[in-house]
Amino acid sequence: KAGGLLSQGIPEYRYPNEILEKELEYIYKTGVNIKLNYEINKNRFIDLAEEFDAVIVATGAQSPGVLNIEGEDDPAVENGIKFLTDINFNNLEKVNVGKNEKIGIIGGGYTAFDVARCSARLGADPHIIYRRTVNEMTAHPGEVEDSEEEGVTFHFLRQPVKIKRSGDKLKLVCAVMKLGPVDESGRAKPVQMKDAYEEFELDRIVMAVGDKPDLFFVGERFVNEYPNLNCPDLPDELKDKIFIAGDSSMGNSELIGMVVRAVGSAQITVEKVRKFLGEKIEPSENREIAFYNTINTKYFQESTRLVEKRIELEQRKKTFEEITKTIDEDTAVVFAERCFFCGICIQCDWCYYYSEGSLLKLGKEWSPETDESFYKYVLDKICDASFKSVEACPRSALSITDEDSKLMEVCDYQFVNFDEIKGK
Ligand SMILES: Cc1cc2nc3c(=O)[nH]c(=O)nc-3n(C[C@H](O)[C@H](O)[C@H](O)COP(=O)(O)OP(=O)(O)OC[C@H]3O[C@@H](n4cnc5c(N)ncnc54)[C@H](O)[C@@H]3O)c2cc1C
Ligand code: SF4
Numbered sequence: 216k217a218g219g220l221l222s223q224g225i226p227e228y229r230y231p232n233e234i235l236e237k238e239l240e241y242i243y244k245t246g247v248n249i250k251l252n253y254e255i256n257k258n259r260f261i262d263l264a265e266e267f268d269a270v271i272v273a274t275g276a277q278s279p280g281v282l283n284i285e286g287e288d289d290p291a292v293e294n295g296i297k298f299l300t301d302i303n304f305n306n307l308e309k310v311n312v313g314k315n316e317k318i319g320i321i322g323g324g325y326t327a328f329d330v331a332r333c334s335a336r337l338g339a340d341p342h343i344i345y346r347r348t349v350n351e352m353t354a355h356p357g358e359v360e361d362s363e364e365e366g367v368t369f370h371f372l373r374q375p376v377k378i379k380r381s382g383d384k385l386k387l388v389c390a391v392m393k394l395g396p397v398d399e400s401g402r403a404k405p406v407q408m409k410d411a412y413e414e415f416e417l418d419r420i421v422m423a424v425g426d427k428p429d430l431f432f433v434g435e436r437f438v439n440e441y442p443n444l445n446c447p448d449l450p451d452e453l454k455d456k457i458f459i460a461g462d463s464s465m466g467n468s469e470l471i472g473m474v475v476r477a478v479g480s481a482q483i484t485v486e487k488v489r490k491f492l493g494e495k496i497e498p499s500e501n502r503e504i505a506f507y508n509t510i511n512t513k514y515f516q517e518s519t520r521l522v523e524k525r526i527e528l529e530q531r532k533k534t535f536e537e538i539t540k541t542i543d544e545d546t547a548v549v550f551a552e553r554c555f556f557c558g559i560c561i562q563c564d565w566c567y568y569y570s571e572g573s574l575l576k577l578g579k580e581w582s583p584e585t586d587e588s589f590y591k592y593v594l595d596k597i598c599d600a601s602f603k604s605v606e607a608c609p610r611s612a613l614s615i616t617d618e619d620s621k622l623m624e625v626c627d628y629q630f631v632n633f634d635e636i637k638g639k
Contacts, residue, residue: 216304217242217249219275219461221474223300226329227535228336232303234541260432264453269488272444273481276462276472278429279422282321286378287422291385295326295423302333312337319344319387319415321375322423323352325472330421331367336535341367342415346374346392351402353472365532373413374405378420387415428463439464442484456491460484503622505558505611512555514565514609521550560612562589569607571600594630 216222218235243249255263255274264270279294281287301310312318316339320327323345331341345352348371349359359369373389380386391411398404430437434448444459461477464484490496524540531538542550562581567574573596579589592601605613616622 217251219273220277220296223303224296224326224329226299226303226333228332228531228538229329231537255432257432257434261449261453264449264456267456269456269458269491271458271460271481271484271488272430272433272463273459273461273477274428274430274463276426276428276465278427280425280427282375282422282424284375284377286380286385289378289380289385289420291419292378293419293421295320295322295330295421296426298330298421299326299333302337307337310337312339313418314338315340316418317342317416319385319417319420320423321345321387321420322425323347323354324423324425325353326423326426328354328358328362328367330423332362332365333535334421335362335366336533342370342417343367344370344373344375344387344389344415346372346405347402348372348394361531361538364528370413370415372405374407376412381416383418385417385420387417387420389413389415428465430463433457441480442487458484458488458491503558503614507557509611510555510557511607511609511611515555518553520553521546556610556612558610558612560589560608561610563609565607565609566590566604566613568604569600570604571598573597573601574604588629592630 217239221230221235221238222232253259260270277296279296286292298310301307312334316334318330318334318339318341320330320334320341320343323343327343327345331343334341343362349369352359363369370389372392372394374392375387376390377388378385379388389412390407391413392405393408394403395406396404430444433444433446436447438445438447439459441464442458442460444457446454446457449457460481460483462472464480465476486496521542523542525538526536526540530536564576567576567590570592573593575591575593577589577591579587581589602615605615616626620626
């Protein structure tokens, strides 16, 4: 099935299958051909690169992370994404989660949470074992609390060092850790406490310790020069047409793991590919960004934020039903009206009223798609009021620019000589 982790990894309680089906239908309708059940290996990759004008590698980061500890190869030690794939594809017999089965889940990211919450729904007794603390987890806001309510137990500052078999049970030996100085990931590094260990008796163990990209099919050597993928092992004539996007382009970084980031990275890659294929793409205009502290919030009426509907805890514990309901169109429109239009002119005319005649109205029609100027300052009439009019803009769509600023080009275009206009 197409969709990558959207179909394999993300559980239905967060992303219902029905929505995925709609997304896929939309993609098929745009004319995309999706060839399923076709694993790319070295030979197939070369065939692909020979056949197509450009190739984008977007194979995600699904190669299982390992701890390299004794006993990790026991058959009762499973991979988190594989576990979730079976649940998402309804292969519940294969996952075979028993009632009250004690499952140790090693990790502290999306996969660990989803394995734990899925197995809780299937009647198991899940335990997340994590080497840092709750503050360093890469969970969605509120996810720790939600998981606890659903029956997940957390064990923080525990680093697995050995897995031992004991009859039909597994014994997970963990070193007790404490937090040390911040490491290269920007999080406090766990350091082992002297001679302190804890043992957990478990029925099975699921590894969720950070999956990595696996780009074996481009050859032994490659350099991720996102959006290009530099593959010295490929024949010369194919080298320039290989690009990369999504989780596979993010290496082993903290950036891995957000659908929106994967999509955003793909948009940048696609622009590069279109240029490579000879398409002329206009550079996007330089725009200044309006920040919350530069907008005049006093002009806006306060209105509360949407409180999304959630299903009850009892229902959450037993079913895979979507927890936070998608809002209907009318509600979406009502809440979209809270938008400040930061930095975007909507022709409210506040600046015009303040400008004491130094601003000229161009009488252009406004539409959400248009990003242009609807007013022009008259150079000869610039006065104190002009500056007041800039400050008056509720949404910080105007700004005063230094003479040597890069935005000066836009400014020149915006200033007109009133007399010149009158003369015409
Ligand atoms: C358990 C889990 C839960 C998550 N939950 C969320 C969430 O709630 N919200 C969020 O924003 N993000 C979430 N993420 C992260 C998100 O799913 C990923 O960032 C995103 O899906 C990455 O998209 P991608 O297309 O780059 O890679 P993927 O989704 O990994 O897709 C890669 C595709 O390439 C295929 N592939 C790999 N190798 C080969 C090969 N050799 N030949 C052929 N095909 C191959 C794979 O089968 C897969 O279909 C979650 C991730 C996980 C693991
Ligand atoms: S620049 Fe600001 S104040 Fe002037 S019309 Fe546009 S949004 Fe309103």
